[in-house]
Amino acid sequence: MVKTDLTEGLKRRRDEEAHELAKRQELIRQIRELEKIPIQRTKGFDPTEAGGHGLMIEMSVAELRERLEFVRREQQQEVDFIREKNLHAKEQEAEQLMQDAAKI
8 A cells, every 4th residue: 555655656746747847848839939039129210319320410310301491491592582683684684775775
């Protein structure tokens, strides 16, 4: 009877160890599967944030776009001014020609 209890205890112990080993192997398999999944380490793009490259003058994309729009408006104003000036000069020249034609 003591021998049967001892063999039963050993058998139960082996079953428990086999069960623990199976649990460990399953955990190891799950961990390996998780390690295979690629991790996205990049953060989202923020257009208001500067590049952070250590340069003295860094601008964000939003600031660059704002400055580009400002320069475009300035250039358009210059072009409009030159056009207006040229148109005024042509009108004066035409008026001068009309006066010269009237004199003749």
